[in-house]
Amino acid sequence: MTELKNRGVKDIFVACVDELKGFPKAIETVFPETQVQLCMLHMVRHCLNYVLWKQCKDVATDLKSICSAVNLEEAEYHLELF
Incomplete structure (x- = not known):
């Protein structure tokens, strides 16, 4: 720096x-x-280290819906579903 x-x-x-x-x-x-x-990508990848291999795709899809929400309310809704 x-x-x-x-x-x-x-x-x-x-x-x-x-x-x-x-x-x-x-x-x-x-x-x-x-x-x-x-970086969100690094956060998601780090989270997936704790998920069973067979469930990674489903969990990644759920996390994507949270991270790509257009506002806080939608993100909270998807987090609650998760």
Whole structure:
């Protein structure tokens, strides 16, 4: 992150990161105003590590309906169904 700053990057508005340990903290240290978010794809993949192989497709479909909801109410509805 320091190298990016040295190359002229002045600010980062949003950073979408994977689960690399220490990376969010490094971003926030150099660019303190940055909103750091965990990538949804990585979150879903991580969740599927705890699902039986035979059920992965069904669970992934259900998670997709939650993540792709157009508003909070729809997401909560699909989460409740899940």
